[in-house]
Amino acid sequence: MKIRALGLWEVALFFLLAGVIVLNAWLSPYFLDVYNLIDSTFSFSEKALIALPMALLIIAREIDVSVASIVALCAVLMGVAADAGASVPVLALLSLCVGTAAGAFNGLIVNALGVHSIVVTIGTLSLYRGIAVSIVRDGSYTGFPGGFSWFGQHYLWGYVPVEFLIYVIATLIFGVLLHTTNHGRRIYAIGTNPDAARYSGVPVTRYRVALFALTGFMCGLAAVLLASRLSSVRLDIATGWELQVITMVVLGGVAIAGGAGTILGVTLAVFLIGLLTFGLSLVNVPGIVMNIYIGCMLIAAITLQRGATFVRLHLLSSNKET
Amino acid sequence: MRSQLRRARTTPLFRQNPWQPVSDFPPLLEVSHLSKHFGGVHALTSVSLRAVAGRVLALVGENGAGKSTIVKCLTGIHAPSSGSIRVDGVPHVFSGPQDAALVGISAIQQEPSMFDDLTVAENIFVGAQPQGRFGMVDWRAMTSAASGILDRIGSDIDPYATMKSLSVAERHIVSLAQALSADARLIIFDEPTAALSQSEIQHLYTIIEQLRDAGKAIVYISHKFDEIFRICDDYVVLRDGMPAGEGRIAEVGKDDLIAMMVGRTLTEIYPKTAAEIGDVVLKVSGYSHPTEFDDVSFHVRKGEILGFYGLIGAGRTEVMEAIFGLKGRSGGRLSLDGKPIDIASPAAAMKAGLAYVPEDRQHHGAILPFSILANISLPQLDRIGHGIFLNARAETALVEAFAERVHIRASSWHQPVAELSGGNQQKVVIGKWLATRPRVIILDEPTKGIDVGSKAAVHETIGQLVHDGLSVILVSSELEEALGICDRLMVMSEGRVVAELERAAFSSEAVLAAASRGNT
Structure with a gap:
């Protein structure tokens, strides 16, 4: 457990992050500008919010690829409600409830069918997005009440975005949840060996539904921030987010086979991707080319992870021999 | 195929002279002074053995004695550090399993991939x-x-x-x-009966006898003495990677073999400690399942060891899983101390004072990459934590109290369970469940696949448990074990209880007859 908390992986990410910062600062004089840096957090805060529960899911050997569709569904329903004259708290609550329900539905189906969650959530990916699209069609919702923009556009004390602060608080909560509570220990147990966890009295199916519901809840939260920031909802909202979210988690060192990973790693990966994207945009690298850099980084990360596992096994076996 | 036929024709020569000493035949395989080191660990030290066509050689030893290392050297998976392997008198160096197969050496793995x-x-x-x-x-x-x-x-x-x-x-x-x-000429069976039923084992014996009579040389690796005495002609005993004895099976007794394996005499492998038997604690009536078992009823008293014997597939594990809330049931009631309770989940079973040590230690019993600490505390994190938060101090205290009791040998409580030996892993699983302070503990094949020394330790622990007033339900497929330590024995066959025997009425004939009744 202790090895996991401060693994080779987090150290490697930390140096990679430092490298990206130094390189960017050298490439562009605008990178280290405080206001620019703060504004760069808008590009990743919402996705990073979803990466937190996704990390828990993947550690528990599950995955949810329907997250972007849940965000879209929540955003569209908020748009409908706003047109009907709903107030700001009602809109936020609606989004959180719809998200939680959609996530819980994923979890219940996974339990009921006993198939891998990737199959189920590929299905609900189409389902949720389909519902959203059939409601919004080729129009858009822009009738949000005035106070709604507070979530996604307001700065606290003049320069801390509300969005970013929410992300930081969520990270702390998830870190504490995963690393210091009984729930966190059980999530690792389920991901390492679900059968043995069940035989040890861990209610595996209940945890599964809870984790999917939590993921849906965070999607609902992200949808509030996103809709508030854009102040308009169209059918292509949050397209492709699922892959960006999973990239953050996997780059953060969460083992795709389950059982290992830390919130610290995911946080480092979030900033790594966020600052790399920001730096590249400052030197006028187009968005499509940016994907190449991020793809390369992910593959490098997985290669490194394999290497680290190999080294650990090697060290372990040599320990045994002596 | 042709060479096999030729060999079959030469066979009668061997069988007509059973009195002739082994050394007069040219051995098909001759291993001399084979050693294998892994870094500083000596897995094998100067082991010699010979396998002769038309005879079955037993390779005996505790877990970790070097049996599988020998097999891996013979099949070309490991390269020996020193010593020679001769086939038909010609020395060979195998660089892979293909090389070994080319000269006719094949191994049948325990779980063939x-x-x-x-x-x-x-x-x-x-x-x-x-x-x-x-x-x-x-x-x-x-x-x-x-x-x-x-x-x-x-x-x-x-x-x-x-x-x-x-x-x-x-x-x-x-x-x-x-x-x-x-065209294998030397066939190595590596604990082939571990997952077989009684009738399948009988069939395997027949096949091995046929192969032997067809002039194959057989190396038979097993933990089980009845098998060795039933099927083998010669034996080689290994202890800690060193030769500890060899000879003919006909000239050796079981006690001698055990003494060679463990280096000391175990006067009793199955000690029976007397415990005071009290009132009925757990009563199960009419437990049924649509496919696995039907109308199973029994009770167990305080301080009693109740055995469940049966062939593989008799439904014993399924009944226990249903009792522990791991499996559903279509009918039946359960009461503890005379009060009816309903158990729908393992957590509920645990709360009621039941514990279940599953048969499959590696997949169900322990979370191997987890530390001893995390394994033992897992079932009762809620009980020992500060609310929802982990409590490292209480965890350590829990583990110290119970790990000591079952004598786990480990360098630290933070050591991953995967690094422990099979016997010590089992002790962790038993310790984990003892730590929940159960009234009734169900042990499903607790000594399967562990060596004689650890087996004795597990039996000693069971004796201690009933002495302390627990009730033990022991599921065992090993007849000697069941007869050795149980106070009462339920025999199951095809999902039903077919016999109940008191200790006074124990006999292997009665049990075996009952167990196979459903199969005929």
């Missing part, structure tokens, strides 16, 4: 499919050759069946057919 989605015939001839025109696989030739080989070993497995539809016993037979198709 096969291509599950291919057919039996394809598996038998994997890598050596008979080819027809244009280098295409000649399916007809392959299938008929496969059924020829299967016929010869008296098996009715369909060569067209896919591998995944076969039982473990049938997989062994396919693996054997694979060896025979490659």
Whole structure:
């Protein structure tokens, strides 16, 4: 457990992050500008919010690829409600409830069918997005009440975005949840060996539904921030987010086979991707080319992870021999 | 195939002179002073053995004694550090399993790894499919050759069946057919009966006898003494990677073999400690399941060891899983201390004072990458934590109290369970459940696959438990164990309880007769 908390992986990410910062600062004089840096957090805060529960899911050997569709569904329903004259708290609550329900539905189906969650959530990916699209069609919702923009556009004390602060608080909560509570220990147990966890009295199916519901809840939260920031909802909202979210988690060192990973790693990966994207945009690298850099980084990360596992096994076996 | 027939013809020579000493035959395989080091660890030190055509050699030793290392050296998976392997008097150095197969050495693994989605015939001839025109696989030739080989070993497995539809016993037979198709002359069986039922074991004996009579040399690795005395002609005992004795089975007793294996005499492998037996604690009545078991009723008293004996597939594990809330049931009631309770989940079972140590230690019992600490505290994190937060101090205290009690040997409580030996892993699982302070503990095959020394330690722990007033339900497929330490024995067959015997009425004949009654 202790090895996991401060693994080779987090150290490697930390140096990679430092490298990206130094390189960017050298490439562009605008990178280290405080206001620019703060504004760069808008590009990743919402996705990073979803990466937190996704990390828990993947550690528990599950995955949810329907997250972007849940965000879209929540955003569209908020748009409908706003047109009907709903107030700001009602809109936020609606989004959180719809998200939680959609996530819980994923979890219940996974339990009921006993198939891998990737199959189920590929299905609900189409389902949720389909519902959203059939409601919004080729129009858009822009009738949000005035106070709604507070979530996604307001700065606290003049320069801390509300969005970013929410992300930081969520990270702390998830870190504490995963690393210091009984729930966190059980999530690792389920991901390492679900059968043995069940035989040890861990209610595996209940945890599964809870984790999917939590993921849906965070999607609902992200949808509030996103809709508030854009102040308009169209059918292509949050397209492709699922892959960006999973990239953050996997780059953060969460083992795709389950059982290992830390919130610290995911946080480092979030900033790594966020600052790399920001730096590249400052030197006028187009968005499509940016994907190449991020793809390369992910593959490098997985290669490194394999290497680290190999080294650990090697060290372990040599320990045994002596 | 042709060479096999030739060999079969020469066989009578061997069998007509059973009095002749072993050394007069030229050994097919002669291993001399074989050593194997892994870094600083000496897995094998100067081990010699000879396997003769037409005889079965038992390779005996505790877990970790070096049996599997020898097999790996013989099949070319490990390269020996020193010593020689001679086949027909010619020294060989194997650089891989193919080399060993070329000179006729094949090993049947405990759990043969096969291509599950291919057919039996394809598996038998994997890598050596008979080819027809244009280098295409000649399916007809392959299938008929496969059924020829299967016929010869008296098996009715369909060569067209896919591998995944076969039982473990049938997989062994396919693996054997694979060896025979490659003209194996020395066949190594590595604990082949671990997952077989009684009738499958009998069939395996017949096959081994046929192979022996056909002039094959057999090396038979087993933990079980009844098998060794039933099927083997000679023996070699290993202890800590060193030779600890060899000779003929006919001239040795079980106690001698055990003494050689453990280096000391175990006066009693199955000690029976007397405990005071009190009132009925757990009463199960009419437990039924649509397919697995039917109308199972029994009770267990305070301080009592209640055994469950039966063949594999008799439904014992399923009943225990239902009692522990792991499996559903279609009917039946359960009461503790006379009060009816309903157990729907393992957590509820634990709360009621039940504990279940599952049969499959590696997959169900322990979370291997987790530390000893995390394994033992897992079932009761809520009980020892500060609210929802982990409590490291309480965890350590819990583990110290119970790990000491079952004598776990480890360098630290933070050591991953995966690094422990099989016996110590089992102690962790038992310790984990003792830490929940159960009233009734169900032990499902607690000594399966662990060596004689650890077995004795587990039996000692069981004795201690009933002495402390717990009730123990022991599921065992090992008759000697069941008869040795139980106070009462339930015999199951095909999902039903077919006999209940008090200790005074224990006899292996009665139990075996009852256990196989449903099968005839």
